[in-house]
Amino acid sequence: MIQLENISKIYDLQEVKITALDNVSFNIDRGEYIAIMGPSGSGKSTMMQILGILDNATNGVYKLEGYDITTLPDKEQARIRNKHFGFIFQSFNLFPELSAVENVMLPMQYAGVPVKKRKERAIYLLNEVGLDHRMNHLPTMLSGGEQQRVAIARALSNEPDLILADEPTGNLPTEKGDEIMDILEKVNNNGVTIVMVTHNPNQGKRAKRIINLRDGRLESSITATGAAYAK
Amino acid sequence: MRNESGKIMLRRFIDRLTESGLLILTVALGVGAFAAGGALFINVQQQSIEMLNSPAYQEIVVSTRTDTENMDVPVEAKALNENAILTQADLDAADLIPSIEYSYILNNSRIHPINEDSLAEEAEKSAMREQFQASNKASEDTEAPGEPPEGDKQGFGLDVTDEWDSLQASDDIIISQEDEYSGYEITSEFFSATKLAVSAGSLFSMSDYTDTASVIILGDTMAQNLATEGESTDTLIGKRLLTREGYQTIVGILEPTGDTYDALYYEPYRDSANSAGFTGIRRMSMNSELRFSVSDVEKLDSVAALLDDWFINQFGEDQVNVSNPRIEAEQTIARNNGISLLLFILSLAGLFIASVNVAHMMLSRTMRMKKHVGILMALGATRKNINRLFASESLVVIALGSIAGALIAIPLNIQMKNTLELQGSATPLVIISALVSALIIFTFTQIPIRRFDSIKPADAMRSN
Ligand SMILES: Nc1ncnc2c1ncn2[C@@H]1O[C@H](COP(=O)(O)OP(=O)(O)O)[C@@H](O)[C@H]1O
Ligand SMILES: [Mg+2]
Numbered sequence: 001m002i003q004l005e006n007i008s009k010i011y012d013l014q015e016v017k018i019t020a021l022d023n024v025s026f027n028i029d030r031g032e033y034i035a036i037m038g039p040s041g042s043g044k045s046t047m048m049q050i051l052g053i054l055d056n057a058t059n060g061v062y063k064l065e066g067y068d069i070t071t072l073p074d075k076e077q078a079r080i081r082n083k084h085f086g087f088i089f090q091s092f093n094l095f096p097e098l099s100a101v102e103n104v105m106l107p108m109q110y111a112g113v114p115v116k117k118r119k120e121r122a123i124y125l126l127n128e129v130g131l132d133h134r135m136n137h138l139p140t141m142l143s144g145g146e147q148q149r150v151a152i153a154r155a156l157s158n159e160p161d162l163i164l165a166d167e168p169t170g171n172l173p174t175e176k177g178d179e180i181m182d183i184l185e186k187v188n189n190n191g192v193t194i195v196m197v198t199h200n201p202n203q204g205k206r207a208k209r210i211i212n213l214r215d216g217r218l219e220s221s222i223t224a225t226g227a228a229y230a231k
Numbered sequence: 232m233r234n235e236s237g238k239i240m241l242r243r244f245i246d247r248l249t250e251s252g253l254l255i256l257t258v259a260l261g262v263g264a265f266a267a268g269g270a271l272f273i274n275v276q277q278q279s280i281e282m283l284n285s286p287a288y289q290e291i292v293v294s295t296r297t298d299t300e301n302m303d304v305p306v307e308a309k310a311l312n313e314n315a316i317l318t319q320a321d322l323d324a325a326d327l328i329p330s331i332e333y334s335y336i337l338n339n340s341r342i343h344p345i346n347e348d349s350l351a352e353e354a355e356k357s358a359m360r361e362q363f364q365a366s367n368k369a370s371e372d373t374e375a376p377g378e379p380p381e382g383d384k385q386g387f388g389l390d391v392t393d394e395w396d397s398l399q400a401s402d403d404i405i406i407s408q409e410d411e412y413s414g415y416e417i418t419s420e421f422f423s424a425t426k427l428a429v430s431a432g433s434l435f436s437m438s439d440y441t442d443t444a445s446v447i448i449l450g451d452t453m454a455q456n457l458a459t460e461g462e463s464t465d466t467l468i469g470k471r472l473l474t475r476e477g478y479q480t481i482v483g484i485l486e487p488t489g490d491t492y493d494a495l496y497y498e499p500y501r502d503s504a505n506s507a508g509f510t511g512i513r514r515m516s517m518n519s520e521l522r523f524s525v526s527d528v529e530k531l532d533s534v535a536a537l538l539d540d541w542f543i544n545q546f547g548e549d550q551v552n553v554s555n556p557r558i559e560a561e562q563t564i565a566r567n568n569g570i571s572l573l574l575f576i577l578s579l580a581g582l583f584i585a586s587v588n589v590a591h592m593m594l595s596r597t598m599r600m601k602k603h604v605g606i607l608m609a610l611g612a613t614r615k616n617i618n619r620l621f622a623s624e625s626l627v628v629i630a631l632g633s634i635a636g637a638l639i640a641i642p643l644n645i646q647m648k649n650t651l652e653l654q655g656s657a658t659p660l661v662i663i664s665a666l667v668s669a670l671i672i673f674t675f676t677q678i679p680i681r682r683f684d685s686i687k688p689a690d691a692m693r694s695n
Pocket of ligand 2: 044045046
């Protein structure tokens with residue numbers, strides 16, 4: 001589904017240049033469940049932003065279904081993010097002005113789904129993540145775990161092909177984190193590709209492949225059984 | 232609000248009510264200032280042009296001098312000074328001055344319709360008169376009879392008491408419920424000088440100016456006032472209006488001008504030589520006015536000087552008054568232009584300050600939404616979507632502010648218009664100026680929003 005070839009990301013901070021990613025290449029196949037691991041500052045979040053077309057790589061080629069997407073116009077990039085990607089962030093990033101249902105409805109607005117259908121699907125998704133009793137609550141009235149479940153429902157709203165989750169359980173207590181992991185696993189079982197950043201080795205083990213980053217370089221890419229990933 | 236992104240904006244707007252209110256107030260003050268100032272300025276310009284183009288300000292007015300309003304002149308002198316009587320013959324002055332295009336007489340005139348009210352009033356007065364005469368007779372027979380009550384010497388004019396019923400029934404007779412109508416006694420060139428034309432009937436023929444039969448031409452609104460409800464004013468032609476001054480045969484109706492001409496009637500001026508002595512006396516006491524219209528306004532002053540010489544020659548010093556209304560008009564215009572220009576510049580300054588402030592406030596609102604922008608883009612909003620979202624917020628704020636501003640400006644403008652004695656309604660101008668200023672403020676607010684044009688969602692999301 002995705003090919004990354006020699007991706008580099010250099011943050012130019014006037015006095016210093018920080019190489020956040022250094023010649024990283026790997027592929028992602030449809031239906032995979034990948035955990036990106038590595039110490040703090042190793043470039044995991046930068047990797048996720050480039051994967052999500054939230055930022056451009058300084059060098060390298062990013063192909064989605066064989067097409068180089070880095071040079072696409074803003075409108076096309078927005079459309080890909082909207083229809084094909086779903087984002088889950090460590091800090092949830094829900095809109096504080098909108099209720100749970102409205103937060104889930106928002107991406108469908110940009111996909112042109114009529115308001116009635118949006119609402120139907122949002123309610124369905126919130127039921128799926130176990131929030132049937134929290135539909136009209138504002139994010140501030142929800143617990144961290146509940147907020148992250150709203151975020152997952154929002155990420156799923158346009159039936160994405162790829163979920164990008166950057167430390168989705170980082171702000172949650174362990175048992176709430178496990179609930180989130182269960183939901184993501186279920187989503188993956190339905191055929192949605194997942195790329196997730198985690199610090200937690202137990203969570204990493206639940207993925208089918210672990211990509212290790214260190215100082216912006218790809219250190220290793222191993223399958224869940226520990227075998228080196230060839231491709 | 233059916234869109235989630237719109238709901239975000241709306242709820243932020245309501246949550247920050249004080250800030251939003253201030254923003255709208257700023258727009259309202261800027262728009263209000265400019266709408267009032269701009270409308271006044273345009274209004275003054277329009278009126279100046281209209282005034283200077285109007286025939287009334289392209290002519291010299293010659294009248295017998297009345298010192299009645301001049302407190303310094305003793306009463307005896309006032310009477311002495313009213314010796315000159317201006318007549319049609321004096322229009323000959325025009326023949327000697329080539330710059331004069333038209334010359335005519337314009338005298339105020341009044342007619343009083345006969346109707347049930349006026350008949351009742353007359354009956355009452357004649358009863359009083361009889362009573363007075365009876366009591367006079369009863370007292371000393373040797374003494375000369377006393378004067379009847381004042382104002383009744385001339386009687387009531389036309390007496391129709393006996394034929395009233397048949398007159399009322401007649402299709403040919405128009406009975407008006409008004410007390411009186413104002414109009415002008417004019418000579419033939421009046422219509423050329425004022426460029427008035429008939430929409431029905433005809434202007435006066437040459438014989439209308441010499442015959443004794445009363446004929447009148449009606450201004451458009453007076454005609455509408457006389458016409459039967461729902462009927463065209465054309466039907467009035469040939470009918471006779473019943474007045475104390477006699478039957479007035481309507482021969483023409485003027486095209487509407489939107490000016491004071493519309494409410495008046497016009498009757499032919501007849502020299503005292505041609506008509507009864509009674510009208511001659513009336514005319515003298517009403518102080519005839521001659522008008523000399525000049526096509527080239529540059530020549531007004533020299534024409535005035537020539538006319539002055541001519542009339543001094545004719546009647547002596549201090550008998551007639553030669554005046555140039557344009558001079559006064561130009562002074563008024565210069566004063567109004569000065570005031571309105573100053574106000575316009577001040578209002579422009581107000582609008583500019585408001586625009587800069589609104590743009591700045593909108594910028595700080597949008598910058599606080601940087602993280603929102605990042606998340607919205609991650610979820611699929613294009614930069615165009617984002618720009619539109621902020622633009623629509625600006626539009627709503629500016630629309631609300633502009634409505635409030637126009638509501639402030641309309642009474643302000645009416646006040647100013649009255650102070651400067653301007654005519655016509657300027658409210659449409661206020662609304663147009665309000666729209667223009669709204670557009671200017673909107674343009675200002677669009678400059679900062681473009682700052683999101685090159686931002687990456689990742690950068691936007693990183694902010695707080
Ligand atoms: N916007 C940025 N500007 C400058 N440096 C950045 C920026 N984002 C990340 N970095 C730097 O790039 C490196 C990788 O950061 P990041 O991808 O966030 O690591 P991780 O998510 O693995 O902790 C770090 O040294 C970090 O300081
Ligand atoms: Mg990180």
